Amino acid sequence: MILQAAYIPFLQPMPTVAQWWWLLLIPACAAISVTWKAVRLDTLEHFWRETITMTVHSVLAMAALAAALMVLLRVVIPMLPMP
Amino acid sequence: MTDNFAEPTFNIPAAILGWLLPGAGHWKVGEKARGMLVLLGVGGLFLLGVLVGGVDCVDRREDGMWFIAQAGAGGLAFATDELNTAVLKSGRVGELLPLAVQSGTVMVSSFKGAGPANEIGTLLCGLAGMMNVIAVLDVLYRPCSGAKKGAVE
Numbered sequence: 001m002i003l004q005a006a007y008i009p010f011l012q013p014m015p016t017v018a019q020w021w022w023l024l025l026i027p028a029c030a031a032i033s034v035t036w037k038a039v040r041l042d043t044l045e046h047f048w049r050e051t052i053t054m055t056v057h058s059v060l061a062m063a064a065l066a067a068a069l070m071v072l073l074r075v076v077i078p079m080l081p082m083p
Numbered sequence: 084m085t086d087n088f089a090e091p092t093f094n095i096p097a098a099i100l101g102w103l104l105p106g107a108g109h110w111k112v113g114e115k116a117r118g119m120l121v122l123l124g125v126g127g128l129f130l131l132g133v134l135v136g137g138v139d140c141v142d143r144r145e146d147g148m149w150f151i152a153q154a155g156a157g158g159l160a161f162a163t164d165e166l167n168t169a170v171l172k173s174g175r176v177g178e179l180l181p182l183a184v185q186s187g188t189v190m191v192s193s194f195k196g197a198g199p200a201n202e203i204g205t206l207l208c209g210l211a212g213m214m215n216v217i218a219v220l221d222v223l224y225r226p227c228s229g230a231k232k233g234a235v236e
Contacts, residue, residue: 011176013137013196013204021203027131028207035124035214038109038117039221047120 029058091224098223102157105129105215113228121218129159129211136204138167139196149205155212155219163208171195
């Protein structure tokens with residue numbers, strides 16, 4: 001029997017990610033927004049405001065897409081006539 | 084007839100530096116704050132990927148197609164791949180276990196990830212690499228900060 005050792009960060013895959021993987025959307029969108037705005041803005045005067053706005057827009061857009069897909073799969077497709 | 088379009092200048096050393104270490108290219112052209120933010124964004128995303136998936140999520144031999152995207156993060160990706168080879172694949176950490184495959188048996192690390200954590204980590208590292216490519220392309224055409232002030236006005 002192989003005993004699972006305690007989790008070692010950066011060496012082993014993080015346990016229990018399968019339960020909350022969708023929450024990783026938020027830091028991923030935040031990091032992408034930081035990089036994108038760092039490159040695209042002419043001045044960094046309103047950097048954080050712009051970054052937070054882009055992060056919120058991205059997360060909301062992905063959530064809306066997920067909701068639309070759920071409606072399609074659970075409502076629209078079951079209503080289609082079966083061949 | 085005169086041409087008002089200025090010839091684009093390619094800042095190749097800064098682009099190479101920016102590829103090797105995210106944000107270093109912007110630092111070189113005098114945009115230190117921008118460079119730090121690029122490092123925060125790309126480095127943070129890459130570290131998050133490795134934290135979630137482990138160093139095994141960067142593997143240029145087994146996940147070659149993914150590594151094309153991850154290699155955009157330059158030094159970070161190659162260093163993580165080397166770490167994966169030196170620490171996990173050599174069996175220095177964890178143990179090497181036999182795994183039956185079609186062509187026989189191969190030895191794999193007990194730390195090797197095969198679930199969603201590994202997939203998400205691979206994806207996040209790939210995203211970091213592609214974001215750094217955008218930063219490298221930006222710094223390739225970016226004049227030094229002193230020259231830019233005149234160009235904007």
